[in-house]
Amino acid sequence: xxxxxxxxxxxxxxxxxxxxxxxxxxxxxxxxxxxxxxxxxxxxxxxxxxxxxxxxxxxxxxxxxxxxxxxxxxxxxxxxxxxxxxxxxxxxxxxxxxxxxxxxxxxxxxxxxxxxxxxxxxxxxxxxxxxxxxxxxxxxxxxxxxxxxxxxxxxxxxxxxxxxxxxxxxxxxxxxxxxxxxxxxxxxxxxxxxxxxxxxxxxxxxxxxxxxxxxxxxxxxxxxxxxxxxxxxxxxxxxxxxxxxxxxxxxxxxxxxx
Numbered sequence: 001x002x003x004x005x006x007x008x009x010x011x012x013x014x015x016x017x018x019x020x021x022x023x024x025x026x027x028x029x030x031x032x033x034x035x036x037x038x039x040x041x042x043x044x045x046x047x048x049x050x051x052x053x054x055x056x057x058x059x060x061x062x063x064x065x066x067x068x069x070x071x072x073x074x075x076x077x078x079x080x081x082x083x084x085x086x087x088x089x090x091x092x093x094x095x096x097x098x099x100x101x102x103x104x105x106x107x108x109x110x111x112x113x114x115x116x117x118x119x120x121x122x123x124x125x126x127x128x129x130x131x132x133x134x135x136x137x138x139x140x141x142x143x144x145x146x147x148x149x150x151x152x153x154x155x156x157x158x159x160x161x162x163x164x165x166x167x168x169x170x171x172x173x174x175x176x177x178x179x180x181x182x183x184x185x186x187x188x189x190x191x192x193x194x195x196x197x198x199x200x201x202x203x204x205x206x207x208x209x210x211x212x213x214x215x216x217x218x219x220x221x222x223x224x225x226x227x228x229x230x231x232x233x234x235x236x237x238x239x240x241x242x243x244x245x246x247x248x249x250x251x252x253x254x255x256x257x258x
């Protein structure tokens with residue numbers, strides 16, 4: 001049995017965060033473990049409240065899992081603060097965890113902020129250099145780099161600039177870029193590769209970033225090469241969007257059984 005660990009926040013409505021990650025891990029036959037970083041009061045309409053857990057508690061959660069289970073891949077989601085980012089980075093180093101997939105969650109689907117400026121700086125300095133893969137969307141990449149991304153050409157330059165921050169690979173997601181297709185860019189030391197899929201017209205997009213990064217982590221835990229993991233995860237995300245159950249009154253969740 002392969003094991004993947006998610007280090008992320010809780011979404012009580014079940015569409016994002018550790019709830020989405022664990023559903024995704026299970027979909028691919030991977031045993032899911034979870035270390036919570038923060039609690040939210042949210043649903044498909046938005047985030048009403050966020051409570052951060054103590055950084056030492058987050059570290060101890062990861063330690064408890066790492067000392068008992070064989071962690072074959074780890075992914076991070078919403079981390080909430082610079083001290084939590086640093087605690088997670090310390091745990092990754094101390095327990096030699098990896099491959100690490102960093103989903104740099106900064107803003108909820110509703111637009112509510114989940115990461116302050118100090119935490120963004122800590123993410124760049126402490127966690128990205130430990131990442132096997134970082135999976136930002138356009139807005140997250142803009143915030144990490146401090147420059148706008150207007151089109152695919154800008155995105156290609158941004159992907160390579162993010163690679164220079166230290167991760168082994170970058171998947172710059174194209175869901176927020178213009179065009180009939182969603183084009184994700186995978187940057188590695190060997191260059192750039194494009195992954196395209198038809199854009200799905202739906203309001204049910206809650207937890208798309210969490211789900212994609214969790215699917216990649218699951219495939220990495222299964223021993224798949226990075227490009228194969230990205231291909232499988234992107235195909236899964238498309239199916240999950242196309243068959244979303246239309247739950248809730250806002251941005252509804254995906255179909256994690258897809």
